[in-house]
């Protein structure tokens with residue numbers, strides 16, 4: 001009798017084990033929705049992350065001129081204009097749609113572009129930009145909403161990164177609105193990792209306005225990090241942002257760049273001289289060069305500034321050193337002159353002489369010794385004026401320039 005019971009108990013136990021085992025073989029209940037987009041093919045080449053921005057990224061972004069007024073037509077025409085104006089030849093490659101391309105998320109959480117403004121879809125638009133030999137960028141936000149109240153990527157990082165990769169996105173600007181309780185040191189690495197997992201090389205532009213001093217921690221996270229609030233198209237805005245860059249030179253270098261915000265060259269109230277000064281100083285700072293004007297109707301004088309290859313070469317110099325302010329002379333009554341110098345790979349320097357005095361004042365006489373710049377006291381380097389496009393010959397000891405107010409003289413010295 002006892003044996004019969006134990007045989008029965010054994011059979012029962014076996015039956016229970018079998019049921020549990022069988023249940024474990026059933027498909028698990030779906031707790032997460034299926035990936036909202038097709039997983040793109042893995043990148044054909046593993047491109048080292050830092051290599052994506054060995055020199056400061058160059059391109060165009062819609063925000064400064066167009067705000068929310070973006071559309072596929074604007075992006076296509078801008079891509080055409082980048083080619084037609086010589087901007088592409090000069091090195092500008094990313095065409096980036098800033099805020100307002102996105103309107104909602106669908107039931108799967110997939111980001112939904114504005115169907116009126118981008119009727120052909122983002123993939124077709126990326127294809128068009130690529131067909132011009134250019135690269136394509138979009139914008140999102142580390143918080144719940146973008147700065148214009150569109151859906152942000154918080155909680156959707158992987159879904160968004162996969163979607164961008166599937167469209168063929170090459171550049172992501174990632175903003176910082178609606179981020180209460182979000183830690184930038186977590187949010188930005190989270191999106192970087194999602195981009196890496198998505199398997200497409202995507203330049204990652206961090207836009208948290210310098211709040212957490214990203215220059216101290218963001219190398220290896222973003223390829224560029226904003227150091228300030230937003231730029232505006234005025235001289236006052238330009239010099240305000242410039243002053244905030246003075247101590248940041250040590251943090252920039254190949255793979256990671258301080259970003260004092262996008263260019264306003266050709267916008268607002270900036271005169272030709274002011275445009276030149278703004279562009280020169282951004283190049284001295286090894287700043288990313290994202291044009292922000294309407295390239296479809298660009299006056300020749302603006303085009304000549306944005307496409308001056310010798311000035312761009314200062315920005316893109318392979319050494320990747322950010323320029324430093326080596327002198328600031330306060331002339332009183334709001335007037336001042338400054339000298340900035342950027343070390344170059346060939347052992348030379350770019351030197352910018354900036355006159356910040358009021359527009360109605362006399363031109364300033366500014367002089368600098370080679371020693372002050374960083375060259376030997378007895379150096380006799382070749383000097384070239386990059387805006388005049390003129391060789392000034394070998395000069396010994398001291399160099400001086402006459403600089404009109406709200407203007408700049410930019411020279412390259414080669415030992």
Ligand code: GLA
Nearest residue numbers: 063098099147148175207230
């Ligand atoms: C913030 C950014 C800007 C721009 C706008 C878009 O202000 O700093 O560069 O992207 O959002 O809403």
